[in-house]
Amino acid sequence: KQEVTQIPAALSVPEGENLVLNCSFTDSAIYNLQWFRQDPGKGLTSLLLIQSSQREQTSGRLNASLDKSSGRSTLYIAASQPGDSATYLCAVTPGTYKYIFGTGTRLKVLA
């Protein structure tokens, strides 16, 4: 059974810091991995999707890497801003329609 773990559960950093969020999964037979952002009480916004054949994806200040063989992904946020404060969720799918989510990392960026 696939399990997704995110570390740390919560993180508080001063504005301007570069930071790394971690995601690990127990079954390396994934089709793709997706990172999402969730603001309090809101739905999920897709940030980056990495196919199993890819090593990384970049969008603006965000960079996500994938090491499928070791069951790990990282989300790198450069020059963090208070507007980045949110919960970040990673999710994996084995190639079917269903994503398995981690419990998220709650990020607070202090001005």
Place this chain on the structure above:
Amino acid sequence: DTGVSQDPRHKITKRGQNVTFRCDPISEHNRLYWYRQTLGQGPEFLTYFQNEAQLEKSRLLSDRFSAERPKGSFSTLEIQRTEQGDSAMYLCASSLADGYTFGSGTRLTVV
């Protein structure tokens, strides 16, 4: 294209009442998903439609839950005889290929 729409945004109901939620996916998306999210947890898969066919239901979806997607367009999720344990955020997502687009969710509170 206005994204995935969910209605209502919030619903407070008394225990034992029936509730129905609606999801309008992105128009060209043929797949539609329902997830449930409780506080501090990642979303959990409930059910999935490809066009109008419901292809899988999670064991989380008890007999009190029913979902439909008539004509492969919008979808409804009905909960009968609500219980306090049904209190959660109900999220709808749609996709055409890889990756999801989520709606803003319906927050259900059962009192």
